[in-house]
Amino acid sequence: MVKPVARLFQTPEKNIMAEIGKTASLMENVIDLSIGDPDMTTPKPLIDATTQAMLNGKTHYTASNGDLEYLQAIVNFHNQKFSSNYKLENVRATDGASHATDLAFGALLDPEDEVIIFSPYFSPYKVQVEQFHATPVFVTCKEEHNFEPQKEDIEAAITSKTKVILVNSPNNPTGAVYDKSTLQDIADLAEKYDLYLIADEVYWPYVFNNHEFTPLENMAPGRTLVTGSLSKVFAMTGFRIGYLLGPTAVVDAAGLLNEGVAYTAPSMAQSAGSYGLQNERSLSAPLQDEFGKRLAYLGEELNRLSWAKTIPVAGSIYLFLDISGSGMDDVQFSDYLLEKAGILVIPGQAFGQAGKGFIRIAATQGMDQLQKAVDGFKKLDFSKH
Structure with a gap:
């Protein structure tokens, strides 16, 4: 048997x-x-740029953390777009945002640690936490609050085992865009209880009706990891390309974990990402x-x-x-x-x-x-x- x-x-x-x-x-x-x-x-210009990169020989492994041009494009983009202060040691290429989130959890979590997740939530989060023998703790976001988490509910869920708060804004599935005050409450709680923050910001360009996207990364930079994806930003879901940004020690640990998972992201997808980030607005x-x-x-x-x-x-x-x-x-x-x-x-x-x-x-x-x-x-x- x-x-x-x-x-x-x-x-x-x-x-x-x-x-x-x-x-x-x-x-x-x-x-x-x-x-x-x-x-x-x-977009065709992005496809053309990717094709040309492949014709030029960019079809091999990159360094395990990613192609230098792609990594620099991520750093430049975040520093210019969101007034962040990243360096190359703060970033690594990943096969999309889910891969980045998985690596972040693996780098941070020990058995019996707890992760606060706001519900409704992107369903893979739960298993991603549980595979590292940690425990997801769900905080309900209600319709009457436009599906934004409330500070008192978050704080009530924090225990001595809590290690991470996961934040997804703009949110999948609810479409909520968290106010700056909500994000500041979350950052303050992270500082108060010495917690890490994982910011899933896959949908950052899609903000409507006078709402404004606020990057969490600048509110608690020493304890925030950003899981990014270009799938929705440039309608390139099949490229499977994203990135992880955060404190160097955590990004390095994520790299050690990734050596036996995916080693590195596809070189042609990184070429696409470089071109996309350098021409994001158009x-x-x-x-x-x-x-x-x-x-x-x-x-x-x-x-x-x-x-x-x-x-x-x-x-x-x-x-x-x-x-x-x-x-x-x-x-x-x-x-x-x-x-x-x-x-x-x-x-x-x-x-x-x-x-x-x-x-x-x-x-x-x-x-x-x-x-x-x-x-x-x-x-x-x-x-x-």
Whole structure:
């Protein structure tokens, strides 16, 4: 008899988001508003620059921490865009932000350490913490607070075992953009209790309706790690390229862990990242404008429905819709929506118990498809449920 797999995976929780991703790949004639993969093609100048780099021979391993040009582009970008003060020793290349987050947890966590995560949350966070035999502690963010965490709730969750607070703003799945005062409260608590902060800032360009993105990295620089990704910034999800920024000791520890995980990020993807960051404004602005229009349209139209409501669109590329007025829970609603309207979304429960009664709608299809989706929502009949 073969011994079982690791205890963590012997009786796994249902991974709703992964299952929906598989469903989406197998279905035809469905309006897929589930996974956060923009429908836009990566901007052609970026593709051309990447192709030229490959033709010039950039197809080999880079140094384990990354290609010097890419690392310098990250440092320059953050220092110029966000008035940070990074140096090359503060950064390493990663295979996207999830890889960066995983390395950050691995560099920081010992067994039985606790990590505070704001719920609803990006579902991989939980397993990423648990794989290092640490404990995720969830702090609920409520709709009446626009899904921003409250200082008193965070402080109540801190124990002698707490080591990290994870912050994701603009937020996936809720679309919340944390106010500067909220982030300052979090930074103050980190200083008070000697905690690390991990700032997942994947959606930083996508901020709307007079909201403003505030980088957490400058509020507590000695204890903050930034997990960055270029997937959404430049619609280059398939490139799998990101980075980890933070205190040198933690970034070095993350590098030791990564030697046996991925060694380094793909050289051609790093070439793409270098070009993208050096030309960020011209490449990302059209994407930002398009997502702003899409989310504004979805928010306005779906809020007209008697059984649905959402907080005003603040950021990210998602709409978090309260469907409790339908009389269904979010899993039932998502199944019904797929069956009756051919629209694929993700139930809020995929993002933790605080997501019950909501669905996440990704604005990752063009306006023609979104208009069809809105028509489908409007035709739903809950009189028999």
